[in-house]
Structure formats: C-alpha cells, structure tokens
Amino acid sequence: MASMKYFIITYGCQMNVADSEKIASALEKTGQQPANNVKEADLLVINACSVRQAAIDRVYGQINNFPDKKIIVAGCLLDFDKKRLAQNKNISFWNPDEYFKLPPARLASESVAGGPPRTNKNTANIPIMTGCNNFCSYCVVPYTRGREKSRPASRIIKEVKSLIKKGYKEVILLGQNVNSYKDKKNNFLQLLQKINNLPGDFWLSFLTSHPKDMSDKLIETMARCEKIAPYIHLPVQSGDNEILKKMNRHYTVTHYKNLIKKLRAAFKKHRVNFPPLAISTDIIVGFPGETKKQFQHTANLAREIKFDMIYFAQYSPRPGTAAARLPDDVPQQEKKRRTRILNNILKKTALQNNKKYIGKTVDVLINKIKKDCAIGKTATLKTVKIDANPHSELTYLPKLQKRTVSDSLASVKIIGATAWGLRGKLKADTDKISNRLYKKSNI
Numbered sequence: 187m188a189s190m191k192y193f194i195i196t197y198g199c200q201m202n203v204a205d206s207e208k209i210a211s212a213l214e215k216t217g218q219q220p221a222n223n224v225k226e227a228d229l230l231v232i233n234a235c236s237v238r239q240a241a242i243d244r245v246y247g248q249i250n251n252f253p254d255k256k257i258i259v260a261g262c263l264l265d266f267d268k269k270r271l272a273q274n275k276n277i278s279f280w281n282p283d284e285y286f287k288l289p290p291a292r293l294a295s296e297s298v299a300g301g302p303p304r305t306n307k308n309t310a311n312i313p314i315m316t317g318c319n320n321f322c323s324y325c326v327v328p329y330t331r332g333r334e335k336s337r338p339a340s341r342i343i344k345e346v347k348s349l350i351k352k353g354y355k356e357v358i359l360l361g362q363n364v365n366s367y368k369d370k371k372n373n374f375l376q377l378l379q380k381i382n383n384l385p386g387d388f389w390l391s392f393l394t395s396h397p398k399d400m401s402d403k404l405i406e407t408m409a410r411c412e413k414i415a416p417y418i419h420l421p422v423q424s425g426d427n428e429i430l431k432k433m434n435r436h437y438t439v440t441h442y443k444n445l446i447k448k449l450r451a452a453f454k455k456h457r458v459n460f461p462p463l464a465i466s467t468d469i470i471v472g473f474p475g476e477t478k479k480q481f482q483h484t485a486n487l488a489r490e491i492k493f494d495m496i497y498f499a500q501y502s503p504r505p506g507t508a509a510a511r512l513p514d515d516v517p518q519q520e521k522k523r524r525t526r527i528l529n530n531i532l533k534k535t536a537l538q539n540n541k542k543y544i545g546k547t548v549d550v551l552i553n554k555i556k557k558d559c560a561i562g563k564t565a566t567l568k569t570v571k572i573d574a575n576p577h578s579e580l581t582y583l584p585k586l587q588k589r590t591v592s593d594s595l596a597s598v599k600i601i602g603a604t605a606w607g608l609r610g611k612l613k614a615d616t617d618k619i620s621n622r623l624y625k626k627s628n629i
C-alpha cells in the first residue's frame with residue numbers, strides 16, 4: 187500500500203478511544219502518516235459507536251461530507267447499518283477484533299499491543315477484555331463486539347510496566363464488564379493486585395463494573411490496594427426494580443445501595459479521611475414503559491446516593507435488541523424533562539461533594555497548559571483549574587509549561603468549587619504521588 191495520510195474520528199466510549207490508538211499504531215507500522223486534519227487525509231477512519239442512534243447518524247453525516255476519500259468504518263456497528271453503509275463503494279470495514287491484523291501487513295497482535303501511540307501523555311487506557319455476555323435489553327454491545335474475551339494478564343502487566351517506566355501517571359483498565367475478567371490463571375482481583383504491586387507511582391482505576399458482579403472481595407481489594415484511585419463508576423441505569431428487570435440487569439435497587447454502603451465503609455476503613463470515595467453512574471431515562479412513579483424512584487436514589495457524576499442517556503431503541511420490541515412510549519419532551527430533574531439533583535449533590543475539597547491540598551495530574559491556567563484532574567476524577575495569579579511575582583505557569591510527561595503532577599490547594607469542578611492554587615511541584623490518599627498502616 188503506497189503511503190497515505192490518515193485521520194481518525196472517534197465516537198463513543200473510552201474503549202473506542204483506546205481502539206483508535208491501536209488502529210493508529212497499526213497504520214503507522216504499515217507506513218501511513220497521521221494527517222493534521224481531516225481535509226489533509228487520504229484515508230479517513232471512523233471509529234463508530236452504535237449505543238445511540240445519534241452517534242450512528244453522525245457517521246452517515248461524515249461519510250456524506252467526504253465523498254472523495256477512502257473511508258474505513260471501525261468500531262461498534264450493527265449488521266443493519268453495515269449493509270446500508272456497504273452500498274457506498276469507498277467504504278470498507280474493520281471489526282474490533284481485527285485491529286491487530288490490519289491489511290495488508292497482517293501485524294502480529296503482540297507487537298501492536300505492546301505499544302500503541304497514546305494521545306494522552308499522562309493517562310494510559312489499557313483494554314483488558316472486550317465484548318460482553320450480559321445482554322442488557324437496551325444494549326447493542328453483545329451484538330457488535332461479540333462475547334467476552336480477556337487478554338492474558340502477563341501481556342497486560344508487561345504493557346503497564348513499560349508505560350510506568352515511560353512516566354505515565356494514570357492507568358485505566360478498560361472492558362465492557364471488567365469484573366468478569368479471566369485469563370487461564372487470573373481473575374480480576376488477581377490482576378488488580380498484580381498491577382498494584384508493580385513498583386512506581388501511578389493511579390490505577392478501571393471501567394466499567396457491573397453491580398451484579400461486584401463481590402465483597404473486590405470491594406475489600408479495591409480499598410486495600412493503595413494505588414487504586416478512590417473512584418468507582420458503577421452504572422445503576424434505573425432506581426426502579428421493575429425497570430431494572432425489564433432492562434435485564436439482574437440486581438435490585440437494594441443490592442445497589444448495599445454495594446455503595448460497603449464501598450464507602452471499606453474506603454473509610456482503609457484510607458485516610460480525604461478525599462472520600464467518589465462515585466459516578468449511568469442512568470437511562472425514558473426506558474419503555476417507565477412511569478412517572480418509576481422515574482421518581484430513580485430520582486430518589488440519586489438524592490440518596492449523592493453521586494459525584496451521572497452520565498445520562500435518553501432511551502432510544504437500537505435495532506436487534508430485546509427492548510426494541512417494546513413500544514418507545516415515553517415522549518421525547520418527557521424524557522428531556524426527566525433528564526432535567528436528574529441533572530438538577532446532580533448539580534446539588536456534586537456541589538455538596540466538591541465543596542468538601544475547599545481548603546484541602548490534593549495531588550492533581552495536569553493534562554493541559556493554557557495561557558493563563560492549567561487544567562488537571564484529581565484521583566477522584568474532579569477537574570481542577572489552576573489559576574495563574576497575575577499579582578504574584580512567583581507566577582508558576584512558566585514552571586508548569588516546562589513540565590514533561592514524567593513530572594506532570596502538582597500539589598494543589600483547592601480554593602473554589604462548582605458542581606462541575608474545582609479551582610486551585612499550586613502549592614508545590616511534586617514528582618511523586620503522595621501517600622496522602624492512604625493509611626500508611628495498610629500499605
């Protein structure tokens with residue numbers, strides 16, 4: 187293949203972001219060059235997401251915008267959309283399990299898995315498994331990505347080791363259902379413990395957990411492993427048992443509440459008081475048949491748990507799923523209204539949680555330096571804006587600007603909070619993640 191310039195457009199979740207890194211790595215190994223922008227590219231790779239209709243509509247839009255380019259559609263695609271897209275002769279497809287053997291090079295999977303170029307210099311997204319066996323009634327992932335497949339732990343550990351050596355400060359393990367990770371010798375707990383025991387300073391977290399698979403042992407391991415960030419994303423989807431049943435989620439609201447109680451208690455026991463465990467979730471509003479009362483149960487749950495973040499989705503039927511056979515009977519306006527109500531609850535609970543940071547000093551991983559401020563995040567995934575102080579002679583931005591991958595951490599005193607983030611002042615440079623998050627006796 188003659189050398190071409192490629193550009194990748196990524197839709198959807200962190201898994202797709204990580205997959206785009208693999209695709210870029212494979213393309214570069216076959217001699218292709220990254221383009222600076224889509225116009226400059228000969229080859230456009232669209233990494234699609236089928237979780238919502240809107241994301242698929244955007245794929246169709248992009249294809250119409252660039253009739254003169256060679257286009258490859260990768261990612262999560264339903265057969266139905268594939269057939270429609272295949273009518274366009276410029277388009278070819280790569281399935282998620284084919285990224286390691288891209289034509290024409292047929293690259294050996296390990297050589298690519300060892301080192302995809304990473305877009306973020308501090309954070310490494312590392313897929314540990316792909317696919318899903320759960321068949322939640324609204325979700326296309328089991329159809330587009332197939333059944334669960336776990337990568338061998340030895341390869342994951344090798345990859346983490348090499349990234350830590352390069353100075354990465356955050357490792358995020360990715361899978362649609364990480365709790366059911368399993369290779370020949372290790373389950374998810376064992377994998378977490380092995381990564382936690384690697385030498386080096388880094389935060390470790392993982393996405394996404396399923397409440398039905400979150401065991402007491404996992405909760406205890408999370409709290410005891412000192413590198414695991416005090417943050418969990420635990421999708422609840424609904425606060426009503428009947429809706430959860432229709433969603434095929436296999437847990438009850440009481441089970442979910444108990445998990446949160448146990449998680450909070452374990453982190454209180456094994457970690458220092460601050461920062462407390464941060465909790466985010468996913469909620470679908472307007473699932474088929476969701477009554478106002480059933481929605482109220484979800485709103486009550488959100489008030490009670492006091493989430494740090496909620497990722498909302500207004501239900502839209504996806505062809506081929508079990509829920510698509512049910513009437514999509516909650517009107518669009520009502521879905522919007524319910525989202526607004528939840529968002530107002532979130533604004534209050536997130537603000538309450540964020541205000542607790544004021545006056546405290548936290549480690550911040552800086553990932554963007556702007557003209558007059560730096561933007562970073564805490565281990566609990568709070569966005570922090572670090573202001574330059576124009577009245578101070580010791581303005582620290584030039585110092586921040588000189589930072590490299592390996593010294594992107596800062597010790598920051600928090601001086602302000604909103605529902606969506608924190609504001610802080612740089613207290614000190616730090617090369618190491620401090621032990622501030624952990625009780626020394628447990629390390």
Ligand code: SF4
Nearest residue numbers: 318321322325327362
């Ligand atoms: S657990 Fe459910 S929502 Fe998550 S990927 Fe699997 S089927 Fe989809």
